[in-house]
Amino acid sequence: MQTVHASSISQPTPATLLRHIPLPRTSPDTALGTTRMVAKDAEIFAEGDRAAFVYKVVSGAVRTFRLLSDGRRQIDAFHLPGDIFGMETGEDHRFTAEALADTTFIVYRRCNLVTLDGGEFSRQVVTAMMRSLEQAQNHMLLLGRKNAVEKVATFLLVMSDRISGGNQVDLPMSRLDMADHLGLTIETVSRSLTHLEREGLIGLPTHRSIVLLNKAALRRLGT
Amino acid sequence: MQTVHASSISQPTPATLLRHIPLPRTSPDTALGTTRMVAKDAEIFAEGDRAAFVYKVVSGAVRTFRLLSDGRRQIDAFHLPGDIFGMETGEDHRFTAEALADTTFIVYRRCNLVTLDGGEFSRQVVTAMMRSLEQAQNHMLLLGRKNAVEKVATFLLVMSDRISGGNQVDLPMSRLDMADHLGLTIETVSRSLTHLEREGLIGLPTHRSIVLLNKAALRRLGT
DNA sequence: CGCTGAGTTGACGTAGGTCAAGCAGAGTGG
DNA sequence: CCACTCTGCTTGACCTACGTCAACTCAGCG
Structure with a gap:
């Protein structure tokens, strides 16, 4: 058992919240989505939130993690520019996502992943999920052994x-x-x-x- | 660092190998696949094998695992009746699969998963992968914290x-x-x-x- | 320049690994 | 039917990798 470092459950500072402004825009990559910027340590979504969107990092970086009831934290992955994160099969997010640094990302309305339309976007999301799975499997070997x-x-x-x-x-x-x-x-x-x-x-x-x-x-x- | 238990790299016994017989058959569930039976501890596929098939447990159970060079073993998952296992995004298997007990399973020729045809089978495989991902994420929290x-x-x-x-x-x-x-x-x-x-x-x-x-x-x- | 927060280092404690002995149920053979 | 081994599991005594606690260093910043 280990003590819980205070900062492992740190909240965004007020300054952070102020800079947490949606920035609607359009560009090649944002045809289907909206660009947003958040400051370091800002929360992007929280465990339990309805999972209505899927996210793609443009610049900066993101951590996704879960907590045990006493605050022990497991960061399952870091997401770097180009990575897609926040996919869920269920209704709700099972992780919290926070910015590691000032970060820009694109928010896509979550097309229902169960209806695999074979389109470019759904293919990209499935590919991201497969990559997540491989990384998770590598990480289990690391954590366990x-x-x-x-x-x-x-x-x-x-x-x-x-x-x-x-x-x-x-x-x-x-x-x-x-x-x-x-x-x-x-x-x-x-x-x-x-x-x-x-x-x-x-x-x-x-x-x-x-x-x-x-x-x-x-x-x-x-x- | 821990010692490596001899049995963690146990090979199927000769008796096991003898019972390792392909059993071609047809049934509702096997329209696209072939049923096989293997004895306890038999290898179903090995790390590095070409991943030409996908598997579904009918009865018995299966472990999939990876080894470090000195023999430390991490079992990433147990597969029970109804579970699909052995999906890979790359060419080769990144795990070894062995039967936990005498086991029956169906072998499906691997349709190229990248071409998501939206058909029943590819949907089932994608669902299995999503479930694997969720289980892996839960397991990382367990292993790490x-x-x-x-x-x-x-x-x-x-x-x-x-x-x-x-x-x-x-x-x-x-x-x-x-x-x-x-x-x-x-x-x-x-x-x-x-x-x-x-x-x-x-x-x-x-x-x-x-x-x-x-x-x-x-x-x-x-x- | 002093303050602050992140990182490092050292001394010490402990959860879990290691090693070794013993035990019980399942086959096996006399 | 009983000794006999074999294999998987448990238990105890001990050891160590890593966690804990606390002091200290250092870089960045007003």
Whole structure:
């Protein structure tokens, strides 16, 4: 059992709420949807909300998570530009979504997913769901069977693939977000990072940016 | 880090292989597929196999799992009669599937899932995938943030819902399978079960059958 | 420059893993 | 019908990876 960090249930600040303004617009990608911008830590939808929309990140990043009754949090995924999130098969959202940073996204009215019309949009949503499933399956292996250093190494490789493909990763999330995604605490994430640094596998020029110095060795750790 | 139980990489016995006979047949449910029977612990497909088929359990039960290089195993799901498993978006299977007990299932030639024809079969497969995703998301919360007793309590409730709906559950899997599903060891699963028994929440008439004496209390543990 | 919040580090505690012994039910053979 | 083994499960004693608590560092910012 672990204590619940206060910030893991943080609310958007008043300033945040003020900047939480719908911005109707039209563009190639928004033919069917509406663009919105929200500030860092703003809530996009909450667990239990009616799931009337599907979302696509344009810029920034989003976390989706669930809480246990005592506040323990599991972040199931981070959503980066291009990712679709918020699909549900039932009526309601089973997750809460919050912006990791100031974020722009497109809101699509949820066409009934059960009526698979074979159209471009429904195909895109189904593809997004399949990708979510694969990621979730990889993540179950990580959560169930990897130790702290292996978890962090795997995470860095995945983020590197998704963000840059290069050797430098600029993480959009805090240590707490990483911890709640990997089933660890901030302290253990921090210790694992410094461990990897001492081993020469990564460099830590700043807190949020990480250089993967030896991807092969990192990959060996995560398999 | 944990030791690898020898049986977690057990191979089908020779006797098992002999009983591994394709049984072509036709019935209402098999209009598009072929029925097969396999013995307990037989492999149905392996990680890396070409994913040319999709499977539906008729009787018995199936586990799908992945291994780390040193043999640590994560069972992502158990598949019971009526469940469809083995869908992949890529070319190859990313899991191994084995029978938990003597099992009958139907094998469907994999229609290309990307061409969503809106037909009955492709709708059924997409529904199965969505259900898998929801289960995987629930399981990530369990693996990442629940303690041993909470994991076992949650698992018993889920299995009870899926198998009987009543208060008696006849588990089709061993303690080792439970452990590798819940991210624990057999010893911890065993201790958690006797803990729940001592608390009066469950009864253990035999090893494989469990009586849920206080579902409300169990549910409180898993939330 | 001092304040603030995020991150790191160290000392210590504990849930759950490890190792080893023992037990019970299901086959098997005499 | 009873000893005999085999396999899965439980239990106990001990160990360790990771959580907890608390002090400290440092970057960003008014």
